[in-house]
Amino acid sequence: MAGANLTIDTVITGPDVLARMDEAMGNTAPLLARIGEYLQDATRDRFKTQSGPDGTAWQALQPHYQRRKKQNKDKILTLRGYLRGQIHWQTDGDDAVHVGTNAKYGAIHQFGGSIQKSARQSTVHFGGGKTKHLFVKQKKAKRSLQVTVPAHQVNMPARPYLGVNAGDQEQIRLRVMDWLNGQ
Structure with a gap:
């Protein structure tokens, strides 16, 4: 998985600070689950805003x-929503x-x-007469032609959807503080 690292420095005050921190650090699974759920939701929300973690709109x-x-x-x-x-x-x-x-296809x-893309053979189906479309499905074809599709290259632009921005860092910090305070 692609990812990002985040370090959070906190200052905790109050009675029994060291005892609470020692107890909390014994089992970090609940904290990591809170952070993981938040980051998963934040990443999925980027598919609604059509922008990367830094707020830059994805290339059209x-x-x-x-x-x-x-x-x-x-x-x-988004074609069918599988990546999201x-x-x-x-x-x-x-x-x-x-x-x-x-x-x-997530990394690309x-x-x-x-x-x-390597060269390949394909069959092209043509409509005939007054059909609205030049290319049709096989069952509607009036004629078909075997063609060779030459080798070619497809260039995909980067559209970052994974990452942590300043707002995410603040939300993570708040979750850490709540967790350390026993909430």
Whole structure:
């Protein structure tokens, strides 16, 4: 999982401070669960705002892709919602939470990059006569043609959805403070 590190310095005052901290540090699982749930929700919310952790809007879809996209035409990184739905958190020992996705295509969307597509054979189906569309499904085809699609490269822009911003850091700090105070 791609992730970010965050260090939080706190000052705790009140009676029995060391005793409370010692007791709390014995079992950090509840704290890590609170932080993990918060970060998972914050990451999923970025799919609604269509922006990265730093508030920068994601690069718009290419017009030719947006025209042929069948669902969620106005949403970036969302066709059926699988990527957003596969954002999860997990603990790493007693002192870390990882937030990310195990979707194969998650990294290319986060970091961007080039995808090399090899040459392949395909069958193209054409409508005939007064059909509204040039290309149709096989059962509606008047004729078909075997074609070779040449090797090509697809360039994906980076659209970061994972990360921690200043607002997230403050929310994590508040959760740590609540946890240390026994709430």
